[in-house]
Amino acid sequence: MENRKAIKTAIGKIILMGEHAVVYGEPSIAIPFPEVRIKTTIYQSRGPVILDCCYYKGLLLKGPKIVSGLIEVIRKVTESFNERLENFNIHIDSTIPPERGMGSSAAVAISTIRALYEYFNRPLTEDQLLKWANVSEKIVHGNPSGIDAAVVGGEKTLYYKKGMPFVPFKFNLDAYLVVGDTGRKGQTRAAVEGVRQFIESKPNEGMELIKELGNLTRLARKSIEDKDAEKLGQAMFKAHIILDKLGVSDGKLNFLVSKALDCGALGAKLTGGGRGGCMIALVEDIKGANYISNCLLKYGAQNTWISKLGDGLVE
Ligand code: PMV
Numbered sequence: 129m130e131n132r133k134a135i136k137t138a139i140g141k142i143i144l145m146g147e148h149a150v151v152y153g154e155p156s157i158a159i160p161f162p163e164v165r166i167k168t169t170i171y172q173s174r175g176p177v178i179l180d181c182c183y184y185k186g187l188l189l190k191g192p193k194i195v196s197g198l199i200e201v202i203r204k205v206t207e208s209f210n211e212r213l214e215n216f217n218i219h220i221d222s223t224i225p226p227e228r229g230m231g232s233s234a235a236v237a238i239s240t241i242r243a244l245y246e247y248f249n250r251p252l253t254e255d256q257l258l259k260w261a262n263v264s265e266k267i268v269h270g271n272p273s274g275i276d277a278a279v280v281g282g283e284k285t286l287y288y289k290k291g292m293p294f295v296p297f298k299f300n301l302d303a304y305l306v307v308g309d310t311g312r313k314g315q316t317r318a319a320v321e322g323v324r325q326f327i328e329s330k331p332n333e334g335m336e337l338i339k340e341l342g343n344l345t346r347l348a349r350k351s352i353e354d355k356d357a358e359k360l361g362q363a364m365f366k367a368h369i370i371l372d373k374l375g376v377s378d379g380k381l382n383f384l385v386s387k388a389l390d391c392g393a394l395g396a397k398l399t400g401g402g403r404g405g406c407m408i409a410l411v412e413d414i415k416g417a418n419y420i421s422n423c424l425l426k427y428g429a430q431n432t433w434i435s436k437l438g439d440g441l442v443e
Contacts, residue, residue: 132172132216136242140164140224141231141279142307142408142435143399145367146288146345148323148376150273152335154342155289157349158279159299161307163433164224166235168243173217177202181220181236188213197264201237205244205260216247225431227313229400234276237264257281270317287349297349299438303357304417306409307399308388310380311430316401319376326374337370344370361395361410368397376402384424385409391423392416 139162146156177188179199184191191199206213218240224232241260245252261277275288284296327334344363351359368385371377377385381398388396388409393416396409409424411417414434421432 132247134170134243134247135167136239136246137165137167138235138239138242138280139283140166140235141276142305142406143229143275144305144408145348145364146341147229147398147400147402148320148371148374149338149341149345150275150288150290151271151320151323152327152338153290154338155287155345155349156273156275157285157287157345157352158275159285159305159435159437160279160283161230161433161435162283163307163435164230165222166224166232166239167221168236168239169219169221170216170240170243170247171219172215174215177213178217179220180218182222182226188218197233197267198236198240200267201260201264202240202244204263205241206248209244209248209250211248218243225309227316227405228309229314229316229398229402229405230307231276231280233268234261234265234280237261238277238281254281268317270320297352299352301352301355301357301360301437303360303394303437304411304414305435305437306388306393306411306417306420306424307433307435308384308407308409308421308424308429309431310378310384310404310406311428312378312380312404314401314405315403316405319401319403322375322403334374337374341367341370357394357410357412361393364395364397364408364410365389371398371402378403380428381405381407384427384429387423387427388420391420393420 393409
């Protein structure tokens with residue numbers, strides 16, 4: 129028997145600016161984050177499909193709710209090939225901590241879609257990849273803006289507005305980003321719903337805050353284009369304060385953000401859905417980045433990552 133196998137990967141992402149506001153049509157900036165990755169291996173077997181990932185090992189179609197987005201996309205992609213859900217198994221390895229705002233759900237879907245297309249020897253366009261990834265994202269997040277899938281799939285820094293074409297742009301600012309994990313799972317779905325309720329109960333104040341976030345994202349873009357790291361840092365911290373007002377931060381995120389600033393970061397904020405998850409700090413050079421990373425670990429971050437901005441996969 130021929131032993132077919134396909135291995136594909138996907139990287140994580142970090143939202144630099146604009147989370148939550150992006151749901152309401154404001155711009156956001158997200159960057160690919162190749163420091164963390166998902167790897168999907170599909171290999172030939174006999175019988176019904178077995179899924180093996182950090183949440184679950186067993187029959188694909190009996191998987192728990194937490195993997196329901198992934199199951200649905202596997203089912204639909206396979207169906208679109210007129211293939212049956214049998215005689216192959218799916219194994220997923222991850223270095224992306226789940227539910228921390230680093231794009232793990234989009235990356236799991238994207239690496240698996242890529243692996244399915246490879247395994248069944250079908251050509252995959254970028255549009256198809258995003259369409260399928262959003263099938264899963266809708267189940268996982270409810271009403272996603274689509275930014276996670278767009279950055280994870282495209283692997284480029286994006287200036288993103290819901291419903292508009294993606295605008296990749298040169299991130300040629302010479303600085304470092306330190307990501308600190310609170311160690312607590314973020315609650316994107318609940319946070320998005322919390323913002324919706326905030327706006328429903330206080331429409332003027334709520335929409336004012338969302339607009340301010342949009343303006344800060346525009347300012348951040350200009351600061352990047354002007355190579356002004358200090359201005360970018362200030363915009364980041366202002367965005368954090370607004371996100372906190374909207375109710376999507378929490379005590380530990382606020383604590384790590386303030387410690388990063390005390391230790392000399394140019395700016396810091398939560399990233400992604402919030403209410404747990406990760407924060408980011410902008411730092412001028414690698415020496416400073418290592419210092420902030422150690423400072424965050426000292427004050428209770430579970431893990432940290434350092435990424436050079438403007439490096440690697442951005443256009
Ligand atoms: O928590 P994450 O990384 O999936 O980011 C969510 C970003 C939000 O703007 C809060 C929601 C969205 O769909 O854009």
